[in-house]
Amino acid sequence: xxxxxxxxxxxxxxxxxxxxxxxxxxxxxxxxxxxxxxxxxxxxxxxxxxxxxxxxxxxxxxxxxxxxxxxxxxxxxxxxxxxxxxxxxxxxxxxxxxxxxxxxxxxxxxxxxxxxxxxxxxxxxxxxxxxxxxxxxxxxxxxxxxxxxxxxxxxxxxxxxxxxxxxxx
Numbered sequence: 001x002x003x004x005x006x007x008x009x010x011x012x013x014x015x016x017x018x019x020x021x022x023x024x025x026x027x028x029x030x031x032x033x034x035x036x037x038x039x040x041x042x043x044x045x046x047x048x049x050x051x052x053x054x055x056x057x058x059x060x061x062x063x064x065x066x067x068x069x070x071x072x073x074x075x076x077x078x079x080x081x082x083x084x085x086x087x088x089x090x091x092x093x094x095x096x097x098x099x100x101x102x103x104x105x106x107x108x109x110x111x112x113x114x115x116x117x118x119x120x121x122x123x124x125x126x127x128x129x130x131x132x133x134x135x136x137x138x139x140x141x142x143x144x145x146x147x148x149x150x151x152x153x154x155x156x157x158x159x160x161x162x163x164x165x166x167x168x169x
Contacts, residue, residue, distance in 0.1 A: 028052060029073040029086075031066040032062060035060035037137060045144065067098040074127065092132075096108070120147055
């Protein structure tokens with residue numbers, strides 16, 4: 001039986017050549033707990049030809065407040081059409097809560113490839129949150145692949161209706 005990742009990989013494989021034009025910028029940010037994972041993911045995204053802007057933090061030793069970095073990233077995403085954001089903290093929980101406080105942001109806390117694909121297809125998320133202490137780096141890379149290569153199912157009336165209701169809250 002074909003696993004979910006293989007099924008979606010087959011479907012999105014043809015999209016890969018359009019990545020540069022469809023997503024002009026990927027913003028990344030983290031707190032101190034997510035710094036090392038953010039740095040690795042930044043290199044990964046650059047190797048895949050994404051334009052990446054790092055909004056901090058600048059090291060893993062200085063304790064910082066994740067809401068500050070979530071807010072800065074969300075403002076950039078909202079100001080840059082068709083861009084995406086990647087947030088990393090220890091669990092992913094706090095930074096995703098902070099991001100979802102910003103009107104116009106739909107941030108999905110993802111644990112695997114499937115949840116990343118679903119947050120795009122069904123919820124039109126423009127930001128993904130990852131827990132650095134929860135998942136390994138290879139799973140984090142799979143999350144980015146699913147998140148960045150999947151399009152929202154805008155033609156599906158149920159998903160569009162639900163996202164509209166989220167935007168009106």
